[in-house]
Amino acid sequence: MATITLDTVRKVYAGDVEAVKGVSINIADGEFIVLVGPSGCGKSTLLRMIAGLEDITTGEIKIADRLVNNVDPADRDIAMVFQNYALYPHMSVYNNLAYGLKNRGMKKAEIDRRVKEAARILEIGEYLDRKPRALSGGQRQRVAMGRAIVREPAAFLFDEPLSNLDAKLRVQMRVEIKRLQRSLGTTSVYVTHDQLEAMTLADRLVVLNKGQIEQIGSPIEVYDNPASTFVASFIGSPAMNLLEVKAGEAGLGLAKGTGLSAPNPHGKPAYKLGIRPEHLHVVDGQTVPDGHLSITATVNVLEPVGAESFVYASFADGGPEIVIRVSSHARHQPGSTLQLTADPANLHYFDPENGQRLTG
Amino acid sequence: MNRLKLSDHLILILGVLFMVSPVVLAFITSTHDALTIFRSGLQFTPGDQMVENYRKVMFEAGGFTKQVDGWVMLQNSLILGLGFAIGKIVISMLAAYAIVYFRFPLGSLCFWIIFSTLLLPLEVRILPSYEIVQSLGMVNTYSGLIVPLIASATATFFFRQFYMSVPDELLEAARIDGAGPWKFFIDILVPLSKTMIAAIFIIMFVFGWNQYLWPTLITTDESFFTLVRGIRQILQVWVGSQIPDYQEAMALAIIAMLPPVIVVVIFQSWFIKGLVESDK
Numbered sequence: 001m002a003t004i005t006l007d008t009v010r011k012v013y014a015g016d017v018e019a020v021k022g023v024s025i026n027i028a029d030g031e032f033i034v035l036v037g038p039s040g041c042g043k044s045t046l047l048r049m050i051a052g053l054e055d056i057t058t059g060e061i062k063i064a065d066r067l068v069n070n071v072d073p074a075d076r077d078i079a080m081v082f083q084n085y086a087l088y089p090h091m092s093v094y095n096n097l098a099y100g101l102k103n104r105g106m107k108k109a110e111i112d113r114r115v116k117e118a119a120r121i122l123e124i125g126e127y128l129d130r131k132p133r134a135l136s137g138g139q140r141q142r143v144a145m146g147r148a149i150v151r152e153p154a155a156f157l158f159d160e161p162l163s164n165l166d167a168k169l170r171v172q173m174r175v176e177i178k179r180l181q182r183s184l185g186t187t188s189v190y191v192t193h194d195q196l197e198a199m200t201l202a203d204r205l206v207v208l209n210k211g212q213i214e215q216i217g218s219p220i221e222v223y224d225n226p227a228s229t230f231v232a233s234f235i236g237s238p239a240m241n242l243l244e245v246k247a248g249e250a251g252l253g254l255a256k257g258t259g260l261s262a263p264n265p266h267g268k269p270a271y272k273l274g275i276r277p278e279h280l281h282v283v284d285g286q287t288v289p290d291g292h293l294s295i296t297a298t299v300n301v302l303e304p305v306g307a308e309s310f311v312y313a314s315f316a317d318g319g320p321e322i323v324i325r326v327s328s329h330a331r332h333q334p335g336s337t338l339q340l341t342a343d344p345a346n347l348h349y350f351d352p353e354n355g356q357r358l359t360g
Numbered sequence: 361m362n363r364l365k366l367s368d369h370l371i372l373i374l375g376v377l378f379m380v381s382p383v384v385l386a387f388i389t390s391t392h393d394a395l396t397i398f399r400s401g402l403q404f405t406p407g408d409q410m411v412e413n414y415r416k417v418m419f420e421a422g423g424f425t426k427q428v429d430g431w432v433m434l435q436n437s438l439i440l441g442l443g444f445a446i447g448k449i450v451i452s453m454l455a456a457y458a459i460v461y462f463r464f465p466l467g468s469l470c471f472w473i474i475f476s477t478l479l480l481p482l483e484v485r486i487l488p489s490y491e492i493v494q495s496l497g498m499v500n501t502y503s504g505l506i507v508p509l510i511a512s513a514t515a516t517f518f519f520r521q522f523y524m525s526v527p528d529e530l531l532e533a534a535r536i537d538g539a540g541p542w543k544f545f546i547d548i549l550v551p552l553s554k555t556m557i558a559a560i561f562i563i564m565f566v567f568g569w570n571q572y573l574w575p576t577l578i579t580t581d582e583s584f585f586t587l588v589r590g591i592r593q594i595l596q597v598w599v600g601s602q603i604p605d606y607q608e609a610m611a612l613a614i615i616a617m618l619p620p621v622i623v624v625v626i627f628q629s630w631f632i633k634g635l636v637e638s639d640k
Contacts, residue, residue, distance in 0.1 A: 091577075
């Protein structure tokens with residue numbers, strides 16, 4: 001167990017490609033940090049730098065207050081779980097778990113105790129004699145985690161460990177990873193491009209984009225107060241509606257199209273206005289309260305997903321399309337007109353130029 | 361469907377006959393005495409000289425110096441074949457390991473130079489090779505017989521392709537597990553290459569076993585003769601009105617065939633696996 005500190009870590013590849021641009025994160029002892037972002041955002045590179053599999057161009061990485069920039073991966077006291085499991089195909093499950101311990105010159109009895117213990121926790125006891133190829137994807141994933149657990153490392157590093165599993169198993173393993181991390185209390189850094197996985201697992205999320213941190217915060221913080229349009233559109237499914245608006249005579253209106261009016265609390269001429277699909281409410285026969293968002297839009301598609309439904313509707317006069325979350329009982333016919341509103345507290349204003357959130 | 365199967369079998373049987381009948385003929389002929397063969401050519405029915413003929417080629421010293429028997433030649437051939445195959449595998453695995461896993465200056469140039477030697481068969485470089493071996497004083501030694509031949513572009517190329525198909529994460533997992541370059545090679549790569557090694561072992565063993573030109577050049581001392589050379593030696597003995605010992609040549613040829621056949625039979629399932637399986 002340990003803290004991990006990243007101080008303006010940069011990674012520049014040959015040919016001046018800057019994959020990671022000065023990232024600083026302080027990870028507390030026992031914390032579960034999820035690095036999330038689209039592919040190519042540098043999250044895997046960052047993780048591999050913590051693991052020691054990539055050199056650090058500039059900056060410092062400390063694990064348990066020890067500078068590890070030039071420390072070998074094996075001596076960093078970390079364990080890593082790979083996307084394709086990276087189990088040794090010719091070794092039995094037992095030997096896969098034991099290999100790292102043997103290399104450290106651990107006593108046979110102690111290795112045996114740790115392997116058995118990990119097998120018990122992960123319920124892979126009956127497969128110990130099998131080769132990885134005789135196991136299913138989920139079982140292999142457990143073995144890969146077992147290999148990390150037996151080491152009793154200062155930190156776990158996960159590199160998209162669930163993306164090779166089918167949807168059902170992914171949910172199951174997600175819960176299991178979380179439970180395991182809680183019970184072991186080991187500092188963990190987890191990389192994923194799946195925002196749902198990120199939300200459910202993280203103590204704190206680190207949203208990365210183009211090698212830079214967009215936002216760090218607890219999942220709810222990030223969800224409720226996205227720091228930029230990038231975070232707003234990346235976290236949450238379906239994504240937050242982002243509308244280009246400009247100031248008119250009566251509050252804000254759409255930059256293109258008609259059917260929206262919104263308050264203008266920051267007194268600027270233009271914004272990107274963000275509204276989550278679940279914060280839009282259908283107003284039936286009532287008037288929209290003063291100072292609330294008011295939207296008139298035409299239904300395009302009703303998309304039921306079971307517990308809820310999503311309405312895709314567009315503004316008149318060539319305006320953009322928006323998504324509204326409604327109850328599964330709603331029956332909005334395509335072509336019908338909806339009157340919508342939202343609480344001003346749930347409106348997100350972003351700078352139209354740099355996409356940063358406007359506060360105050 | 362049935363007719364198709366019948367013709368399939370017919371073709372296969374023809375193929376088998378085509379390949380096996382010369383061997384069978386050689387074996388049958390090797391059971392006769394020299395006079396019969398000289399008078400009436402190849403024999404189609406077994407004779408009564410089998411034990412005598414095989415005993416003679418195996419244990420009766422022949423050649424000019426009367427020092428070397430079939431048994432010694434068999435041993436020499438085995439040393440050559442095994443040394444050749446094992447040497448090639450070890451050298452080319454290490455070479456491929458260096459090329460694939462280590463970034464060193466001109467690494468890929470090195471590979472292409474090795475690869476281009478595929479275009480140069482032994483016969484092309486035989487004179488300079490002989491000159492070097494000769495000036496190193498390695499003529500008439502086992503190392504002179506084996507070492508100059510063990511660099512193998514083919515095997516290096518195969519191992520390189522194989523290593524490149526091994527996922528990088530395996531190396532990374534091993535690094536985190538505290539395996540250095542040697543441990544990774546010995547503990548992970550070598551066991552993973554098992555089927556590959558078997559396949560190359562067969563090819564190279566047979567190739568080494570059948571070497572003729574190089575052993576002929578490099579060994580003048582008859583105690584280093586290989587079986588393949590021995591066959592020729594038997595036929596070469598034209599002393600006075602002697603009839604060449606065809607039956608002995610045939611017997612020796614049969615004996616010379618056996619070890620490669622045994623190696624192929626033992627390793628064939630691995631061999632096929634090595635060629636088709638992608639077990640990583």
